[in-house]
């Protein structure tokens with residue numbers, strides 16, 4: 221057994237849980253979008269950055285504090301996402317999926333490029349709304365980090381409940397299987413698609429606001445994260461919500477533990493897992509086999 | 512049926528394409544309120560495509576399709592549903608990610624006249640027993656019953672049923688026949704696609720024969736019964 225001091229162990233686990241919370245929130249949004257639209261949303265990282273910038277700008281120019289931004293910023297980014305789906309993405313549903321992917325990728329480049337042009341690449345700090353922390357005996361727990369982990373878990377569980385246990389969720393699940401048939405029941409599936417894309421973008425923006433006080437607010441913040449999140453989605457299983465969330469937290473923790481045991485491998489361990497999953501279970505840990 | 516009464520469903524010269532290939536070459540037919548009309552014809556004749564065109568699922572369709580006098584040729588499927596049409600597909604379309612009950616309750620109630628879930632459970636106790644199973648875990652016959660029951664809740668008046676007896680055992684075919692008969696007695700208007708000749712000629716008020724994407728012949732119930740060989744000739748390969 222490794223002989224590690226408890227504070228170091230728990231400290232790394234907490235860092236892992238924080239990273240895992242972001243992986244889970246982002247891969248959840250990707251999974252929600254992929255389930256209904258069959259589009260891999262490459263703009264997800266940019267929407268995350270946009271969420272953080274929204275919070276920063278709301279504070280700077282309108283004096284809206286963190287807690288207000290946590291509501292407003294996802295709303296704004298969600299509406300922008302819905303408009304993007306309605307005006308642009310929708311035109312490409314009849315052609316090969318690769319075109320939709322390219323469109324979301326170009327949206328990502330446009331958003332990140334614009335943010336860079338307007339605000340530079342160096343980024344801005346965002347003040348921690350919950351300074352301080354508590355000594356748990358075995359480790360020191362900063363309040364804000366506890367909040368991030370807790371609210372992420374709540375949001376993931378809530379999203380899962382909405383999709384698995386509500387009427388709206390049954391529409392979503394059914395429309396994922398047979399959108400055409402669901403339309404013949406009088407359900408406006410195209411509207412659901414617009415709202416779902418917006419909700420996915422809003423989840424990304426929410427994660428962006430959560431991230432602002434921990435990391436810096438900068439235009440590239442999402443691009444770096446998104447590569448890991450794609451790996452998480454592949455591991456969890458494309459389109460599986462539960463798989464995304466569990467894989468998100470699990471891989472965050474795994475990364476944290478690897479940092480303790482063999483720090484050099486910590487940034488690659490997720491991709492090693494991804495390679496293994498792709499070889500052994502191509503549909504992902506919780507994914508259904510694709511036909 | 513007096514000529515002055517407007518048909519509930521009226522197709523005129525309906526053409527429809529799958530990409531570049533044309534499946535319907537001008538289908539013309541009428542279904543009056545309260546009638547049970549059957550479409551027969553060989554595999555690939557265009558029966559399913561006709562129902563899909565009525566339900567709005569053939570995006571590339573031309574001609575005229577009126578439901579209760581309202582033109583639907585350019586309407587989206589969800590708008591057509593609101594005119595009282597409900598479609599039960601050949602492959603039944605039971606959702607694997609939904610329980611039996613979720614499948615049953617999925618279509619929203621669009622008109623108040625529909626059956627309640629309790630009515631349906633009373634009519635089909637088996638669905639009640641299996642209500643928390645996964646939809647696709649039901650037997651083929653049960654899935655078919657669920658697929659029909661599901662659209663009865665919505666208050667739809669016009670039922671488009673695509674081969675409800677396909678691949679089912681004879682006892683279940685009889686059961687489905689009873690259900691369709693009851694629905695007709697209760698005033699539903701039904702357009703039924705059916706390959707099973709006996710089934711079709713026993714139930715139908717009128718029969719249209721579809722061939723190569725067109726209606727080529729029409730039989731009244733009496734004609735179908737008195738000249739079964741003429742009708743059979745259209746179905747034999």
Ligand SMILES: Nc1ncnc2c1ncn2[C@@H]1O[C@H](COP(=O)(O)OP(=O)(O)O)[C@@H](O)[C@H]1O
Nearest residue numbers: 529532534552553554555556557558559560561
């Ligand atoms: N999804 C599809 N794509 C292309 N062609 C199709 C498709 N579905 C049916 N067809 C063609 O359209 C024609 C009519 O098919 P269909 O309406 O399913 O016939 P039926 O229900 O009478 O057996 C057939 O020639 C069939 O091959």
Ligand SMILES: [Mg+2]
Nearest residue numbers: 558559560601
């Ligand atoms: Mg057919």
